[in-house]
Amino acid sequence: MQSQRSTATAQQRTTKKGSWHSGRWMLVLLALVCAAPVIASYLMYYVFKPAGGTSSYGALIEPQRPIPSQLMVTDEKGQSLPFKSLEGKWLMITVNGSECDEQCATRLYFMRQVRVLQSGERERVVNVWLRTDDKPVSDVIKTAYPQPDTRMLIASAKDVAAWLPVNDGAKLTDHIFLVDPNGNLMMRFPKNPDPKKINADLAKLLKWSRIG
Incomplete structure (x- = not known):
C-alpha cells in the first residue's frame, strides 16, 4: 500500500x-x-x-530611439499631452515653425500623398507636423491638411532636436521621419525627398508588419 x-x-x-x-x-x-x-x-x-x-530609401535609425517620455506637445485644442500618447500608429513626422514656408508645405504635401497612396492601409498612418512655436497657422494650411489625418502639435524645438537625428550638414527641418507603432524612430528621409520612394518604403512596412 x-x-x-x-x-x-x-x-x-x-x-x-x-x-x-x-x-x-x-x-x-x-x-x-x-x-x-x-x-x-x-x-x-x-x-x-x-x-x-x-x-530601403530612408536611412535606418540604429540604435532605436524611442519617443522620449518627457517629450510633451500641445494639441490643436491647446491641451498638453505626452507625445508617446500617439503610439499605436505609424507616424510620419515633419518639424517646422508655424509660419510654414514653401519647403515645409512641400513636405506636408508629400506626406499627405504618401498616406493617401496606402489606400485601405492609410488609417494605420498619421501625419504629424511638430510646430516649434505657438504662432498661428494659416487657414490655407489648416484647410489643406485637416485633422485627424494631419496632427499639428506644438513641441519644444530643443526636446525634438534631442530626439530626432539629422544628416551632416542638414537641418531638422530638412527631413521627414518615420516612427513605428511601438514608438521607435525607424527612418529618416533625405532633404528634398522622392515621394515615390517614401511610398515604397512605407507600403513595404505596412505589408510586412501588422502592428499599428
Whole structure:
C-alpha cells in the first residue's frame, strides 16, 4: 500500500512538473506569435537586403530611439499631452515653425500623398507636423491638411532636436521621419525627398508588419 501511495505521489509530481513546463512553453510561443509582425518588419529592413544595395530609401535609425517620455506637445485644442500618447500608429513626422514656408508645405504635401497612396492601409498612418512655436497657422494650411489625418502639435524645438537625428550638414527641418507603432524612430528621409520612394518604403512596412 505504501509503495502504491509513493508511486501515485511521484506520478502526480511528474504530471504537475510536465504541466508547468508545458504552460511555460505555451507562454513563450504566445509571446513569439505576438512579436512576429514586429520581428518580420525589422528583419526585412535590417537583415535581408537585396544584392546590390540596401532595401530601403530612408536611412535606418540604429540604435532605436524611442519617443522620449518627457517629450510633451500641445494639441490643436491647446491641451498638453505626452507625445508617446500617439503610439499605436505609424507616424510620419515633419518639424517646422508655424509660419510654414514653401519647403515645409512641400513636405506636408508629400506626406499627405504618401498616406493617401496606402489606400485601405492609410488609417494605420498619421501625419504629424511638430510646430516649434505657438504662432498661428494659416487657414490655407489648416484647410489643406485637416485633422485627424494631419496632427499639428506644438513641441519644444530643443526636446525634438534631442530626439530626432539629422544628416551632416542638414537641418531638422530638412527631413521627414518615420516612427513605428511601438514608438521607435525607424527612418529618416533625405532633404528634398522622392515621394515615390517614401511610398515604397512605407507600403513595404505596412505589408510586412501588422502592428499599428
